[in-house]
Amino acid sequence: TRPDNRIEGLGDEGSRVDLKDETRRVIDLLAQATRDPILSSYSHYLQKLHGTESYYRDYRSFFKLINDPSVTGLQGKGLQVFKGLLPNAELFGKNYLNLAYIRSGWSEDDTFISFKAGNIFTHHGHYDAGHFTIFKGAPLAINSSVYKDFTGANRLNYSIRSIAKNTLLILRPNEQVKPNRFFSPNIADGGQRITMPTGSAIQSTTHWLENLNQGLYLKGGRLSQYDHQVDYTYINADLTDAYNTPQHDEGGSGGKVTKVVRKLLYLRDEDRLIVNDVVKTVRPEYVKKWLLHTVNRPNIANLRLLQGNSANGILESQANQVRIENGRGHLLIDRIYPIDGVIRLVGGPDYQYYVESDGDDTELNGENFSQGASDKPWFDVGNWRIEIQPRLLQQEDEFIVALSPSLNQPRLSQVNSMTALTSNAKGVITDQSMVVFINRGVEKEARFMIPVRTKVSKLFVVGLSELEKVELRIGNQHFTETVNINGMLQINLNVLQKASEAKLSWF
Numbered sequence: 001t002r003p004d005n006r007i008e009g010l011g012d013e014g015s016r017v018d019l020k021d022e023t024r025r026v027i028d029l030l031a032q033a034t035r036d037p038i039l040s041s042y043s044h045y046l047q048k049l050h051g052t053e054s055y056y057r058d059y060r061s062f063f064k065l066i067n068d069p070s071v072t073g074l075q076g077k078g079l080q081v082f083k084g085l086l087p088n089a090e091l092f093g094k095n096y097l098n099l100a101y102i103r104s105g106w107s108e109d110d111t112f113i114s115f116k117a118g119n120i121f122t123h124h125g126h127y128d129a130g131h132f133t134i135f136k137g138a139p140l141a142i143n144s145s146v147y148k149d150f151t152g153a154n155r156l157n158y159s160i161r162s163i164a165k166n167t168l169l170i171l172r173p174n175e176q177v178k179p180n181r182f183f184s185p186n187i188a189d190g191g192q193r194i195t196m197p198t199g200s201a202i203q204s205t206t207h208w209l210e211n212l213n214q215g216l217y218l219k220g221g222r223l224s225q226y227d228h229q230v231d232y233t234y235i236n237a238d239l240t241d242a243y244n245t246p247q248h249d250e251g252g253s254g255g256k257v258t259k260v261v262r263k264l265l266y267l268r269d270e271d272r273l274i275v276n277d278v279v280k281t282v283r284p285e286y287v288k289k290w291l292l293h294t295v296n297r298p299n300i301a302n303l304r305l306l307q308g309n310s311a312n313g314i315l316e317s318q319a320n321q322v323r324i325e326n327g328r329g330h331l332l333i334d335r336i337y338p339i340d341g342v343i344r345l346v347g348g349p350d351y352q353y354y355v356e357s358d359g360d361d362t363e364l365n366g367e368n369f370s371q372g373a374s375d376k377p378w379f380d381v382g383n384w385r386i387e388i389q390p391r392l393l394q395q396e397d398e399f400i401v402a403l404s405p406s407l408n409q410p411r412l413s414q415v416n417s418m419t420a421l422t423s424n425a426k427g428v429i430t431d432q433s434m435v436v437f438i439n440r441g442v443e444k445e446a447r448f449m450i451p452v453r454t455k456v457s458k459l460f461v462v463g464l465s466e467l468e469k470v471e472l473r474i475g476n477q478h479f480t481e482t483v484n485i486n487g488m489l490q491i492n493l494n495v496l497q498k499a500s501e502a503k504l505s506w507f
Contacts, residue, residue, distance in 0.1 A: 001079060002135050003107070005049055006378075008114045010099075012124040012147040012155070015378045019046060021056040028067045040073030041081055079106045088268070089233040091226050093118060098223040102233045102266050111136045111271055111405050115264060117221030117237035119212065123200040127192040129221030129242035130262045131165035134273065136405035137329030141166050144293040144382025151182050151198060152372020158353045159373075162191025162291075164382075168260060169289040170243060170281055173360040175251040187367075188359030190289065192220070192242040193250050217248055224261075225466075227486030232460065233266045234488050246282065255282050259396075263462055267433060271406075272415070274428060276437050276462070277399040284395045287361060290388040292333070297384050299323040300345055307364045312348025314364055319343060322386055323410055330410040336400040336417045336428050338390040347384030400437065402428055421447035421501065431455050436504070438463030445505040450474060452499050461489040461504065468506050475500040 001007055006017050016022055024046040031039035046054045055063055074081045083106040092099045097118040104111040112135040116128055126145060134141040143166075145159035158164055169190035177186055179194045195216055202208050212218050225236035239260040241248070246255035259280035266273050279288050300322050303315040322333040322343060335341055346354050353373060356366040375381055390397050402415040418427035418434060425446035427436040432455050438446055440463060450456070464470065464483045472479040472491060483489045483506075 024054040037073040040071045089228040119220040120218040128165040130167040138327035139380040140331040142380040148374035149372030154373040158369040163189045171287040172256040225487040273403045280396040293382040293385045315345045332404040334402040334415045344387040419449040433458040459491040
């Protein structure tokens with residue numbers, strides 16, 4: 001449940017993301033069966049939120065049979081009643097749905113993050129492996145899908161697709177997207193495979209498992225690592241099989257990607273999310289795009305117009321920073337990698353649902369799929385999106401993006417690229433921490449610089465193997481540590497008097 005008393009959508013959604021009518025009845029049945037006081041507390045929360053409308057009118061006569069008053073829970077103000085009772089992060093459906101929620105706390109002012117990287121289950125699901133959202137005071141990084149007409153152009157060509165999510169596009173010109181007769185003409189949005197968009201014939205869990213790696217091929221994202229600690233929450237997901245690959249290609253022959261990996265690291269003390277993506281394509285000319293959707297028009301410096309006009313069109317900038325505002329919520333986005341990247345801004349009335357239909361953005365001749373869309377108030381209607389992409393075309397690219405939410409006023413930029421001395425390490429440095437992403441190869445060490453910053457007291461290393469032994473030398477400081485069972489290494493640093501080279505070795 002988000003701090004605004006709604007839930008984050010998982011697919012084709014209707015108005016009941018507001019938790020009215022249906023949710024409390026189900027919670028009460030679960031509380032009756034389990035006698036769990038936390039479920040009872042949530043039932044009380046829903047009652048205070050919606051009163052009699054917490055039960056649909058046709059079920060209210062059964063309230064005394066369903067709601068068991070002997071299951072007692074805590075009563076308090078809003079979601080804050082769960083502080084100390086529930087963790088600040090949790091993973092649901094491990095190895096299947098891979099649905100994670102992260103929060104800085106349980107008050108209405110806290111940050112709420114969702115993440116999904118699972119397989120395909122139903123025709124009402126979307127093709128969104130790697131998608132995340134951020135809420136702080138208001139929706140900031142959003143799911144821009146809207147649901148109205150089941151076979152309408154908006155749903156089939158935009159809302160169920162990866163282009164409507166905060167994930168990754170890989171454009172392959174004229175990629176074939178023809179899962180059934182409703183998909184005509186062909187729309188190559190650059191996203192993930194579409195396998196079951198309008199009809200589900202899944203008969204059982206056994207039948208689903210039989211079609212996971214063959215037949216319908218329902219394979220999507222795969223969870224590699226998950227770690228939740230006091231200081232951070234870390235997720236590592238392999239998204240490769242969600243796209244057309246050389247091993248399984250529904251859009252032609254040869255596939256378009258061989259590697260798509262997304263890592264998220266939420267630094268709780270800093271209230272900052274670091275997203276690291278590595279994408280390797282079959283051919284270097286396949287354009288990679290890092291997407292993020294917003295309600296309002298983002299603020300980006302030095303924009304030049306590509307099509308339309310500044311309030312309704314497509315623009316581009318070589319700036320490395322984006323600022324987003326929605327109500328009292330703010331989001332600062334720092335593009336760290338690709339260093340040579342550009343940021344495109346797409347939106348406005350005629351570009352809100354814009355898709356480059358032929359999978360080729362060298363000519364901006366796409367379509368705005370507004371037919372069958374909905375602007376109902378229960379949707380976080382996305383009017384704009386940003387697309388981060390490398391300027392130079394090559395087979396493998398790495399994205400590192402820092403997202404820093406805040407309330408009432410924007411944050412100052414405090415995230416910079418780490419100075420790496422070897423090619424197998426990239427990272428960021430903030431006013432408090434360093435985060436190093438290791439690209440493992442034959443080398444057994446990485447070197448980088450740690451500048452003089454008196455508040456930089458934590459080093460996070462991502463990309464090493466579980467339980468691997470690590471040695472870190474910084475000047476006359478020496479650390480010997482072990483990577484934890486979830487692939488994360490945190491080292492608390494001593495204050496440095498001068499800039500120093502760090503040598504990280506693993507064995």
